[in-house]
Amino acid sequence: MSFRDIQTQDDVETYKKRLIDNYADRPIIIDHITEQIQQLGLEIPTVVELCTGPGQLAEALCHSLPQVNYIGLDFIQPFLDFTEERLSAEATFVCADLTGSDWPELLENAANNRPIDVIVSMQSLHDVGDAAQISAIYRRCQTLLGPVGCFINADLITQEGDEANARPGRLTVPHHLELLQAAGYLSTTCSLRTAQFAVCIGSNR
Template identity: 35%
Template sequence: MSGFVGAQHEFHDDEFVRGWASRFEPTAPRIQLFDMILAEVEKLGKADSHVVELGTGPGYMARHILERNSDVGYEALDFSDVFMQVARETIDDLCHRVTFTNADLMTKDWPAKLSKQPDAIISTWALHDLGGQQPVADVYARSYETLPAGGLLANGDFIKPDGTDWEYEPGRFSIDRHLELLREAGFKDPKSLVHLEQNTVDPTAGQNYACLVAVK
């Protein structure tokens, strides 16, 4: 069996965004990814860590992390005002701990828009939407420049699994290639901690995502 894996999004359309957000369920493996990223943030061992999420979307990971760790400060970066409004509604009573930053990850200057230097840059299911390997490589490079020594980059994103006959949209590529791009950005020892919802036989657009982590 073979086919195409990818998705089209209307990030600035209110109806699309609200429909997408209501269909997105925080399933067990998705929560596992959030917990794994939170554990990496906590490993930094820094009180009051400043955590920046790239492509906060409806804010499910943000809410998950803010509820479980009362010390971190959070910066939610997105280029969609509509998604940002949904994130405000999801994060709700915890919004006072969040800085909302409108920036486009396709530009070079998004780090200059951050409110302060992050200790961790995290992301889930967002960077593949930049449309290819080069924009992801650019985000990895900007993240490396922006983080302090010892700072964390954690990217949980859709990948193209090894051994598949299916064609994938260009933003979804192999774990090995992600690790190569992270090394090229300057990170010494990037790792993939897990490959969740593995399916090479009849994959959907919501399956096959990895947790890629790198420390500067």
């Protein structure tokens, strides 16, 4: 089942189970992202998640960061409804397409004039589009983030040397870091690599 076929809450449950069953590294990635945000030491962090899907990361963030001001974006409304029902903390949701042009403004409105501290995405940007599309998202997020903000992208990657067999949105780690640098982040790093995933971070400080 593709996310584009999701209509009901049962569909979301099925999709969530498939993600959990097929990608064993996800718990490691979720813990790592949570730790990265905790280490920023922000009292009331405003965190935007791009492509929330069934909300596993959202649940972990709201559990581990009780004061978080969480804003989730996805273009499939049933994912947003499913996630909202499961969150203990108050959260804001934006239904928008990342290939469109209105999502940065919708996120700014959702943040209600508070600076956005972290923008995070897990296992998703490769689904949104190719390197040009990911680059455009990195750039828009760099300006959306506050002066000390950072973008944390945990995604499925292509190993270096295997580029010839790569699907369009699955980039190598050096390619992600290059795009983050070109987008204007002051510092960039790959903070974790597993067999399937890499976590690439661009920071404005």
